[in-house]
Amino acid sequence: MPKITYPETRRDDVVEQQFGEAIADPYRWLENDVRNDREVADWVERENRVSRAYLDGLPQRAWFADRMRELLGYERFGLPVKAGPYYFYTRNSGLQNQAQLFVRKGLHGTPRLLLDPNAWAKDGATALDAWEPSDDGRHLLYSVQDGGSDWRILRVRDVATGAALADEVRWAKFTNLAWAGNEGFLYSRFPEPAEGTAFQGLNYNQAIYYHRLGTPQARDELVYATPDHPDYSHSVQVTHDGRLAVITSATGTDARYELRVIDLAHRxxxxxxxxxxxxGFTDDWKLVEGAGEKLWFVTNWQAPRYRLVGIDLAKRDAGWSELVAEREDILEKGDIVGDQLILNYLHDAASHALVYGLDGRKARDLTLNGIGTASGFRGRPGDPETFYSFTSFNQPSAVYRLNLTTGHSEPFAEPALTFDPAAFVVEQRFYSSRDGTRIPMFIVRAKAAAKARRALPTLLYGYGGFDISLTPTFSSQRMAWLEAGGAFAMANIRGGGEYGREWHDAGRGANKQNTFDDFIAAGEFLIAEGITPRGGLAIQGGSNGGLLVGAVVNQRPDLFAAANAQVGVMDMLRFDRFTAGRYWVDDYGYPDREADFRVLRAYSPYHNIRSGVKYPAMLVTTADTDDRVVPGHSFKYAAALQAADLGDKPRLIRIETRAGHGSGKPTDKAIEEGADTLAFLAEWTGLALPEAKVGGFDVQKKAN
Structure with missing residues (x-):
């Protein structure tokens, strides 16, 4: 590849004293909003031109783009939701930029298109986010996401006619959609931001409101707020019988909540x-369901791996009673459907479901199709059925209908595939981290390569934060990498939620280095076991995973051949100054407290780039409308990479327009970004397109 000439980036003399240390921040001007700052916009344009010229010249790019289109070219369905006489579900015919929402009367009725987000914007970047039918099925409440932003606009449709109602709610963010009866709904919103601050200003004073259909937003009723605690956030759910509204309050990203209940019957x-x-904000509480004045929750109160408890509010001085005790596996969620409890557990980061009676007695296991992720099981007391989906690394999501009377599952929507899942093997291996902790990792590769014990260029993915569990799911991007002859690995490192509260605590705050040690050990294991050759390992992570990639590259640049840091948190000394960043102190700590500052300063990707050391090939990816992790993180980090002496491998940044943190991204943008990323990683790990059929696809023919 030709030598890259990076755009010239202005360096300012910005130095601040923090706890006796001089902290230089020469690229702080790149924090400015690209929409409002012409100099930042010009820098973005120049960086994109350089990156575009390089990425377009990669020999594998066209193949990856074509193959991802073919892998995505199948009919995909979302989980059906029943309300009144109707069933609602999403469907994408294959390569539509956004999934459409359909409704049918009765399970086997004729499908009718109710919402088509593809008609909302010419570039396909306006998406249908969440949606919720009213209990009687007459109205559909839905949220609209534009350009990938976290802000939502709430709107309503008449289901029978398909007509849009005049109702519109703005400045909703991080909200549930909760009908309170059939004539109005509850939602969470922030105050309207000052002009020019919508995409970067800090989010404070979230409150819950009630909107009555047919009235303007200005007349919405304030339901719950904490003006004395503007940092608190609030969400609301309503039990399926419409009796109780449950308000969940938090102080940050930690699953430590307070609960309040409103009796809607006495409103x-x-x-x-x-x-x-x-x-008290001490424990996690996940609402399962309510009936009358009874409530059921999944909680880690006095049970680090969670249990099921209930309470009867009609009883004076009611206390909690245990229905299903804590087990070795993590209890992720529960649902009451019909007269049964469906509990979804996580065992070594893979799903399995158990069915219980309402008395807490186990009825049966729910058989799933191997190592994968099950989700759904939504319903209400009295329903005869529920729907769930199952997916794995080599299995796109399929939807099943579970008959609660017989316990029999049958396919509701199965994808028609353009590859052979049996050509690939999914295995789980365990390895030791630096301190001896046993860490699980999924490894996916072609069966023939696994049998021959052939080392393959490998893409290693991780996250490790915010109590989030990484579980097996299908990705057309990963499948394209596998078909091209690579291997894929996903490490379940500390900081996530795979093993409950202790696993999360072991990878956050002062323990954050464990997360990085776990990921580095995963790379060393893949090389030592002959799964990937030395010089053949690429790493990838997004958001907190982007931070992970930046930190481990600084600490072990010799271990990796290439790296893709996606929408990462890169400046750990200023992350709490923008949008939702203030919530993240639960995981990262407070930059203005000395003990936390010392920890953050030690691993902050932006502040620890090691000039004079050879780095892997770096591709930083972000988007101009990301108001979760503002793009200034990636802008500053990429500028610092390009200014340092890190060897001859490229250090590029790819900045998407009209896109955000990830959700709502149109299919065509996802394919283009995926092709750029895979071609870049393939170039620097030695992944060459094979000459034989892999997974039933003639790779060489397509490459030509």
């Missing part, structure tokens, strides 16, 4: 009076 008399149920 005419008591208004929005909220009764405290759990106070």
């Amino acid at each position: 005419a008399r008591d208004g929005w009076k909220a009764r405290a149920l759990v106070t």
Whole structure:
């Protein structure tokens, strides 16, 4: 490849004293909003021109783009939701930029298109986010996401006619959609931001409101707010019988909540009076369901791996009773459907489901199709059925209908595939981290390569934060990498939620280095076991995973051949200054507290680039409308990479327009970004397109 001439980036003399240390920040001007700062916009254009010229010249790019289109070219369905006489579900015919929402009367009725987001914007970047039918099925409440932003616009449709109602709610963010009866709904919103601050200003004073259909937003009723604690966030759910509204309050990203309950049956008399149920912000509480004045929750209160508990609010001084005790596996969620409890567990980061009676007695296991991820099981007491999906690394999501009377599952929507899942093997291996902790990792590769014990260029993915579990799911991008002859690995490192509270605590705050050690050990294991050759390992991660990639590259640049840091948190000394960043102190700590500052300063990707050391090939990816992790993180990090003496391998940044942190991204943008990323990683790991059929696809023919 020709030598890259990086755009010239202005360096300012910005130095601040923090706890006796001089902290240089020469690229702080790149934090400015690209929409409002012409100099930042010009820098973005120049960087994209350089990156575009390089990426377009990669020999594998066209093949990856073509193959991803073919892998995505199948009919995909979302989980059906029943309300009144109707079933609602999403469907993508294959390469549509956004999934459409359909409705049918009765399970086997004729499908009718109700919402088509593809008609909302010429570039396909306006998406249908969440949606919720009213209990009687007459209306559909839905949220609209534009350009990848976290802000949402709430709108309503008449289901029978398909007509749009005049109702519109703005400045909703991080909200549930909760009908309170059939004539109005509850939602969470922030105050309207000052002009020019919508995409970078800090989010404070979230509150819950009630909107009555047919009225303007200005007349919405304030339901719950904490003006004395503007940093608190609030969400609301309503039990399926419409009796109770459950308010969940948090102080950050930690799953430590307070609970309050509003009895909607007495709203005419008591208004929005909220009764405290759990106070103190100490434990996780996940609402399962309610019936009358009874409530059921999945919680880690006195059970680090979670259990199922219930409470009867009709009883004076009611206390919690245990229905299903804590097990060795993590209890992720629960649902009451019909007269049964469906509990979804996580065993070594893979799903399995158990069915219980409402008395807490186990009825049966729910058989799933191997190592993978099950989700769904939504329903309400009295329903005769529920729907769930199952997916794995080599299995796109399929939807199943579970008959609760017989316990029999049958396919509702199965994808028609353009590859052979049996050509690939999914295995789980365990390895030791630096301190001896046993870490699980999924490894996916062609069966023939695994049998021959052939080392392959490998893409290693990780996250390790915010109590989030990485589980097996299908990705057309990963499958294209596998078909091209590579291997894929996903490490379940500490900081995630794979083994409950202790696993999360072991990889955050002062323990964050464990996350990086776990990921580095994963790379060393893949090389030592002959799964990938030395010089053949690429790494990838997004958001907190982008931070992971930046940190481990600084610490072990010799270990990796190439790296893709996606929408990463790269400046650990200023992350809390923008949008939702203030919530993240639960995982990262407070930059303005000395003990936390010392930890953050030690691994912050932007502040620890090692000039004079050879780095792997680096591709930083972000988007101009990312108001979760503002793009200034990636802008500053990429500028610092390009200014340092890190060897001859490329250090590029790819900046998407009209896109955000990831959700809502149109299919065509996802394919283009995936092709760029895979071609870049293939170039620097030695992944060459094979001459034989892999997974039933003639790779060489396509490459030509």
